[in-house]
Amino acid sequence: MAEDYLQINRANWDSRAPIHSEAPSYEVPELLADPQAISKVVAFDRPRLGELTGLDVVHLQCHIGTDTLSLHRLGAASVTGVDLSPASLTQARRIAEAAGVAISYVESDVYSAPAVLGRQFDLVYTGIGAICWLPRIDRWAQVVAELLRPGGRLFIRDGHPVLNALLPTELGPDPIDRQHQPHITGAGGSTISLELPYFEQAQWLMWSDESTYAGPGQVGSPTSVEWNHSVSEIIT
Helix, strand or coil: CHHHHHHHHHHHHHHHHHHHHHCHHHCHHHHHHCCCCCCHHHHHHHHHHCCCCCCEEEEECCCCCHHHHHHHHCCCCEEEEEECCHHHHHHHHHHHHHHCCCCEEEECCHHHHHHHHCCCEEEEEECCCCHHHCCCHHHHHHHHHHHEEEEEEEEECCCCHHHHCEEEEECCCCCCCCCCCCCCCCCCCEEEEECCCCCCCCCCEEEECCCECCECCCCCCCEEEECCCCHHHHHC
16 A cells, blocks of 8 residues: 555646646745745744754655745755655756755655655754645654754644544534524535544545646646544644
8 A cells, every 4th residue: 555655646746746836826936036035834934943044954745845945045054855756856956956056855755764865954844734645643753753863853834634534514404403503504504524534544535636726737647645643643
């Protein structure tokens, strides 16, 4: 199963990469036009990131590198981006070259990163929407520990896992006394409910979507697989 999920998701992200590099939400032209510009993602994270000056940083699941470039611009001594998608890294290298900065981009899945990189860092950065692509959160934590130097730190920001367990639901007839519960959605209405696993499961969740969150464009390899990880599993 491990090789299957890597192949499926690699093809999916390879398909997304050229679309995302042109998507307005990734703001590539703006980042290249202003040598001090940083991505909206890193701008949001900046108050919590702390000082990066002089640090060696590794960005796991870096995709096309707009956030990686932004970390470099915050003063890191070196920045290494890691991603399993060669097409994403092609875009990342193109953006870095156009920006005139030296960023090392390495093709690897997360679990293989310590062996592939062969070094440690002061900061491991992982951005929003990253850990849902990993089947085992405990193995991810071990990777982070192996990548960090003594005294190093991890920065993670992601969506609350309960959001990944919700789906829209159309309600049928039910026996609830709505006269005394006027705020409950009635029969025939739509609501959201916990339909998908909240806790980590061995079996993946498979999706097929030819659209992408970044904007217009058709994803050529629309299938992807994900896993959810509860807050307690992520923290502990």
